Amino acid sequence: MFTGIVTGTGTVTDVTSDADGRRLTIEAEGFGPFEHGESIAVNGVCLTVEEYGSDWFSVFTASETLDKTTFEQVSTGWTVNLERPLAADGRFDGHVVQGHVDTTTTVEEIEQVGEDWTFTFAQPAGYEGYIASKGSVTIDGVSLTVADIDDTAGTFDIAIIPTTYAETRFGEYAVGDRVNLEVDVIAKYVKRLASQGDLS
Structure with missing residues (x-):
């Protein structure tokens, strides 16, 4: 994990x-x-x-x-x-990430806001229900929080701080680039249970 x-x-x-x-x-x-x-x-x-x-x-x-x-x-x-995988006695700072990428998505827009950046990504078809405002996603292995969702445009926004921008691939992205996306595994289980009628 x-x-x-x-x-x-x-x-x-x-x-x-x-x-x-x-x-x-x-x-x-x-x-x-x-x-x-x-x-x-x-x-x-x-x-x-x-x-x-x-x-x-x-x-x-x-x-x-x-x-x-x-x-x-x-x-x-x-x-x-x-x-590397989380050690049994390690500090849990992000969210549960399996390393099992679900699909890819594309960078739709990049905007610098003060010292931070807002990255807009496309909502991949079939995965819209797993992306929630203030929920977690993993993009190219980075644990991130969804800042906003635009269902009309079919996009979601991620706010990126300077450290993440400088120390990961985010500083190299351009509009149109494809990235790996893993949705929150907890959201997968919730949706699965709901589809089976096990949640009211």
Whole structure:
């Protein structure tokens, strides 16, 4: 389990593709040490370390992951957000993040407001019911609070503070960029129970 509190970034230094998926090599100086088989959330996707060195590691993204995430467009030079799973005695600062990306969405607008930024994202079809004002979402692995929703426009807003802007991929986004989205797992269970008639 993750919390969406990104603790570092890395740079994709190599990408190889085959019929089964894509293998990424990520340079992440200061983020190690690494272990074979450990889980790391890369742009919000829980991936397994295959090979590693003192300041790099490689992961494999299967075809199903490529279908639901932005990893089919990742290329060398990309910056990626990184987070290790929450330790049993760790501080829980974000929200429950599984590292199971649900879908992708697009950046619709970016506006600087004083020292902060407002990012507007499209509400992906079929996921509108999981996005609630003041609720939690995960974008490229970052735990965020929904500031506002415009159902008419089919968008939602996220307020980004300077630290998040500077220390994650948010400082690199442009309008039209696709990002990974994981909705709140609690919202998924609530909707599932409601659809089964178990909630009044």
